Amino acid sequence: MFSGKTVCIITGASRGLGKSIALNFSNLFTKDSVFILLARDDKSLSDTKQAISQKCVTQYFDQGTLDQSVFDSLLPRCLNELHVNTEEFEHACIVHNAGTLECEMTEDLVSVQSVSNYFNVNLIGAVALNASFLRVFQHVEHKLVIGISSLAALQPINSWALYCSAKAARDMYFKHVASEYPAIRVLNYAPGPLRTDMLTKTACTESKDPQVLKVFKDLAAKALSCDTSVLKLIEILKGNKFKNGDHVDYYDE
Template sequence: MEAGVPGKRQPSLGKAACILTGASRGFGRSLALLLAPRLEAGSVLVLVARSQGALAELETDLRRGFSGLEVNSVPADLSTEEGMQLVLGAVRELPGAADLERLIIINNAGSLGEISKSFVDFTSPAEVNSYFAFNVTSALCLTSSILKAFPERPGLCKTVVNISSLCAVKPFKSWTLYCTGKAARDMMFQILALEKPDVRVVNYAPGPLDTEMQQLARTKSGDPEVRQQFLDMKQSGGLLDCSISAQKLVNLLLEDTFDSGAHIDFYDI
């Protein structure tokens, strides 16, 4: 677990409620471990993921390492109404909400989807709708519902993070669903930034991470050029460790100087 310099107080995100989706592995897990020491005593970290076992393991690690932090894990499938309601129920029951200084919502949950097909192979509305239900609709409805659960009041700063991608701004052949979903999410959160100037919003693209998703990219991509591109990236050491990228996002939140609604890539910082 990452730790600061002994005897030196680290910059803080204050007494906060932080809701992190896709928390059980990869970038989400690294982010949870890096956020925890930046949250002051009395803060609450709500961890959401579909994998109950990995989520429970992370919760145990955090409880052991940070005694002043309340950690709640919510195993939930955000592609379903039931899953979203499980998360909202946990958020509405958070202790000490009236004393919080900050609300942080991090939309990290997402899936790669079918990347072996070309555009013209997507002829099933059910397949497409299922993908967007998890990757777009749930992020919109969950974020909106959580924001409504925390009425505006003096002293409460609200921050919304969308884990974005280069794919939100650049098309990749055979990645129709993923690129479209990421682009939709970026625009969605830009609109939130315009409508709610009191809410800090950032679309953070974490860069090419060394994760299971990257393994799928270099083995399952339908387009051979794209497949080779990701293979070359792996073989040349071009993939990033999740904790390195997650640390940049934590620093971004601590500094809080970004333009609300901006798309910020790992390599921009």
């Protein structure tokens, strides 16, 4: 992927881990590669774009939308704007990074509307975007799908039921992609605790379970920079030894 013309799509590229993935991938990709950066905050997306050395398009994308036409038209519209055809690329890569954290105890998850909104953003939208990616880039020979996962996909964290459930479901969904399409490289990457808004503004202030709140307040001081975690991700990709569809954590050997 780092040696041929690549089209790279990153969700949640406006800040935090997604922005770091975009900038670090840009340092590695060939000059003729292109980036498609997605999120809702146009201004922050433009800031990320400024630091990308390849051709790059940013697009407003709310992953929680139920508007089918968004998923049908998003990628073709971005390719159009970049004046490129899918046949030009040796590699196509998508990083499903966009995500949110909800910190309620299970007995308080009474609102059907907010529970379904949560899964729309964190699960359904990623599934629909990924299907569009698989279709649009079906003739690109080498494809890589990265799901940004979490330790929360493997174990419960009290008051984070929606986050843990969505991450577990995404891991299984991406394992399915790997199983149905063995030629596509698929990785569920758990990036470790990161110094981002999700940790410092949400986990450390809104977690309803007092013990979890304390753990994350303590953890915030020791959290990793996004760049440190992304460099590990790049090492894993370059090593190319992961089993297709596996969950690989920053702290794994």
